[in-house]
Amino acid sequence: MEQKKETLLEIHNLSVSFRMYDHGLKQQDLQVISDLYLTVHPGEIVAVAGSSGSGKSLLASAILGILPGNATVRGHLHYQGQELTPERQKALRGKEIALVPQSVAYLDPLMKVGAQADGHERPRPTKKRRQLFQRFGLPEETARRYPFQLSGGMARRVLVSTALLTEAKLVIADEPTPGMGLAQALEALRMFREMADEGRAVILITHDIDLAFEFADRVAVFYGGTTVETAPASDFKEGPSALRHPYSKALWSALPQNGFHPIPGFQPYAGSLPRGCLFAPRCPDKTPQCMTDVPPVREVRGGEVRCYYGS
């Protein structure tokens, strides 16, 4: 790993919990992210893949400091070597750190999308916005439409343009491609690649993992609110034999082009996590140790894996 390289974002031991009402007035803390790690260097696209509900979007919110009030964040969260405090998050978000939100419902329904993409900056970046819309195949009149007048894929392209228009050093793109056709999705990813090549960085949260493998430098795989593997993207292109964690292998094999084989079982629910390895209940290679002890993160072949047996 390029450990000595300057890091833009460094996260380890991150945990997020929500205070929720259980019965009546009784409250309980629900831990949804635990012991999560992720490092991002300038010039890099880090793809975040993993189970639905594994905390990928929550991580984005935690970095930006936009979690709801009943959330508690603990752990090491550093941006450019300094701790990300709530004040700092507030100062950085939308400027140095930009988000492409997951839901197209993040667009203001009462505002034309062109003005939304331009943002609060003055003078307006209208010229740049036009170029971006053009590259995305959005006709200029799109700018004068309201969100409800756009198809899902068009709204998504507007959201991506919005983030690309900022001068952000770090863009967190939360599922930027669903609803887009293949050509548009590739164009969006190409733009992220260009951004990264300029020395900025992108966290690409995605389920279109086959596309992500082509454009990302590294892939982090999340499961049950924790990181189970980080690996060079090339290992994911190669296939299961190059991967370290059984869950990463299972993801690869579930792709329609690679067999469409789902492993049985479900990701554990945040309130009832297993005692040992979070993946153990579904793991084909588990041993008694996996059921009782949480495996530590180990460095294996230029990647990291949270498994006793990953090699």
Add this chain to the structure above:
Amino acid sequence: MALEAQGLSFRYHKNQPWIIKDCNLNIQKGQRLAVFAPSGHGKTTLAMLLAGYLEPTKGQILLDGKPLPETGVCPVQLILQHPEKAVNPRWRLRRVLEESGRLSEELLYAFGIEGAWLDRFPRELSGGELQRFCVARALMSGADYLICDEITTMLDVITQAQIWHVVLEEVRKRDMGLIAVTHNHHLAERIATETLTLPTDFSGTLPPLHP
């Protein structure tokens, strides 16, 4: 048994361009069709027309030779792209599911819907978790035709494969007709028996104003 579109055309207003023009379709029960088209070319509109969410401007939708019923559970069920827009945000998920009939334990298990999720509100679940409810709700209604508008693009690939295996099994068991809108050709090869590519001569036009 067939779901038919005859000379189906749709536009939101007479000053607006056609989104769907003279579309003819015939899906028999037991058939599985994948629909392709670039974004903004009427896939979702076609899905909404077929399920009775929109009225055709011209032409008609026929189910076994008759128009879609106006009351009761529609035998053509649509599952939307964004589950968070398809459920009442103020209802607990048990109520969301019960809207379509008695809870089927078997389906809940097959979809991995845990008991505890039923007492939560939609905003307390991830998009992927929520979509399982929407698919289960459509299947529990006993529909004859299922229209799936990009239903698994928001899900991880393991969940995607799990959900499609359940859907395909139910569709085969009940001899249902299936129309799946998708951008993923690899997925289409797995789920469909035939494909339809919507005409792309609308390029440059926008989905126009809602009424």
